[in-house]
Amino acid sequence: MRAIVAGGGLVGEQVARALQSAGHETVIVEQDRARAAELTAAGHRVVTGNACVSEVLEAAGALRADVLVACTPRDEENLLVCFVAKRHLELPRTVARVNDDTNLWLFDDAWGVDAALSWPAALAALVGEPAARVHRDLRP
């Protein structure tokens, strides 16, 4: 599969690595130039720019990609990225990182999010607490 990873922080880079290990192609979209250079030096394919802008996602291959993973550390950015990817560029699938568990309810079809994962809820579930919603996947 071809995947676009929006946000090249620690999480984004590791998501890209994990996807590459599983045999997928990845392009990371990172806004910060210095960080983008670091990622390039580390061997990633990188597009520098704001992932909320459809031209930037197109430059990252959005029209041919199978999935977009929104992993920035800000929930509002992840929502906008998924919206643009889904509504403007018709990506088949979008997956988002939820940073603040309180915002989990926002990550749904209205913002073009197919699946979302919240770390605190996921960890809590592993501990054995009855976490109500670890993630949501709107696909049947």
Next chain:
Amino acid sequence: MQVVIIGCGRAGAALAHRLDIEGDTVGVIDVDPAARLRLPPRFRGRFVHADGMHTEALEKAGIDRTDALAALSGNDSLNVVIMRIARERYRVPHVVGRLHDTDAAPVCADLGLAMVTSVRMTVDRVHRMLRHRRLEPEHTFGNGESLLVRSGVPDYLAGRHVHELDVAGEIQVVEVTRAGHSLIPAPGSRLRNGDLVSFVVAAGSLERLRGFLGGRLT
């Protein structure tokens, strides 16, 4: 009117202050507790120190009963998300917001959100002032398609009919100030030296108007 304002920066605080003076009920939300200091000491509204994306914060600020919401935080994406929450979850009748740059503008257009883009507004305004030094717009209408400009009358135009300056669909004289008194020119009235003339002009015709006032009457 009851208003919720997101962001208590310079713009948010100034708007909160003005609405408060005008007698409206204002709730302001900011993540920075120190932002409260930007509000005047006698501010009667409510300051909520919280993340504006959280429904609990919005409800504390009165979003359930509000007539309007203004999203003025420094984070464009946050403004967009909160505006949508206000409109779709809380059915706030009037929702407006600000964008610093144009990156999120296509999303806003798609969602039908009313935005003020501060960079674009500043650039348009400064550009206009640079290009049309003698014609500083007093007021702009719509998105700047029509402008109200005032100018003194150059000597060579004295004695000409006021409406010789009109160009259908482009330039329209609406008012003349003569010796401190304002008058709406009747058909047939003539310009005099020292008149100050108000025009409504299409943005694309400013150059033409400048030409008139600079000595070309075509």
